[in-house]
Amino acid sequence: MDKKNKLYKEQGVHVITAIFTVEQGITKVLLVKRKNEPFLGDWILTGGALYNNEDLINGAKREIFEKTGIKDIEIEQFDVFGKVDRSPVMRMVAVAYIGVIDSNKVQILRETLRTSNADWFPINKVPPLGYDHNEILVEALKELQKKIVSSTILKSLFPTCFSLPELQKVYEAILDKKLDRRNFRKKILSLDLVEDTGDTAKFEGKKPAKLYRFKKKIEEKKVF
Amino acid sequence: MDKKNKLYKEQGVHVITAIFTVEQGITKVLLVKRKNEPFLGDWILTGGALYNNEDLINGAKREIFEKTGIKDIEIEQFDVFGKVDRSPVMRMVAVAYIGVIDSNKVQILRETLRTSNADWFPINKVPPLGYDHNEILVEALKELQKKIVSSTILKSLFPTCFSLPELQKVYEAILDKKLDRRNFRKKILSLDLVEDTGDTAKFEGKKPAKLYRFKKKIEEKKVF
DNA sequence: TATTATAAGTGTTTAAATAACACTTGTCAA
């Protein structure tokens, strides 16, 4: 074996986050345009190199803030990517996270993101990305589909007030399939995750929809 | 922020594997005694530093072979551990795997392992380990309990010939709970994973048990 | 102001998966 290759110095760690949202029934991912080599001008997921004085998750959150201005986002680790040649500069192993942002925050962020060369892309219109980020994105999306059925991530994907038809549309967007309205309502309400606000609001339909909010404390529960 | 701490050089990657087996109804993990600083003399999980010319899984397998002589083991990535101070020497991020070895191979390996300062420890009699390996082990065990219900890892945990009562005991050891004999048999047989060998053998009982083997091709299936 | 279009809201029935439960059988040892 080549002595040089056996080196385990000159290694580094990337912390990469695929940030998702759902708008108008479309699942979207946040991408940032690179301003430096390598991959100058290419779109990539938010992330960068881990510093020595920070834990992985804090590194991932710092990168998100530096690259997009987004604070207070919940993220969850889901995989590691370590192919020998995944970075052209030096040996980098990427620890990958997913995060979600609710549709209210998306509106607020839109201006901030414009100034940082970041934008939302529908997941079926993602261009070829720098590094191995297309591969990471594919796995992130699978993970999102798994995680959406557990209530904790579901909560952070959703604003404070929402109707059940809205919620169902987000599910259908992420899972990419139609759900039965009656069974969906039954399931969500039986899980005891949400409470009636007493208010109603009109959305797409003509009949006003009841508004719900998530209860304060919800534990990890399977939805489907 | 301290400039020195912001460095993302002087980082490295550990590849660590928790290798499990089940003997006489006891779930055991393979530990290796360290021959160097840091943690000289402490027991740790098998693993070490990733080289630059190998992918993560190959690095993990190489470390297993170097430290224990074990070849041809199937391993699966399950988590990453990256606390700032998890290694006292330099910043190391650990990519963690689990592997399983069937009870036949355990017998064959016993001699090899003795010469390499490695030994099987019942999981409730594991000493304080070097690095953060106790923490990794706890998570690995949870992961094993999750994975045991999918048929692929189940297969590698089992020798070619086995009786259903034996198989059930392994399940009960890993899941740490009793299962109903009739329901267990029904479930395993309905999954179409195993075939009757035609032979029988006596184990603990007085009535001879039918022997089964796994079918050649089995896909990922949920058992429980 | 009556009519129509639209999405919201609501129960029941069927099918499938899981959980609970007890007696019979073959071998060994006394």
Next chain:
DNA sequence: TTGACAAGTGTTATTTAAACACTTATAATA
């Protein structure tokens, strides 16, 4: 031959998931 022991085997009840159709509240329009 008898008793002890673990292997082997079916049925019923419960829970969970899936399939399915009509009524209701509002807004727009005739």
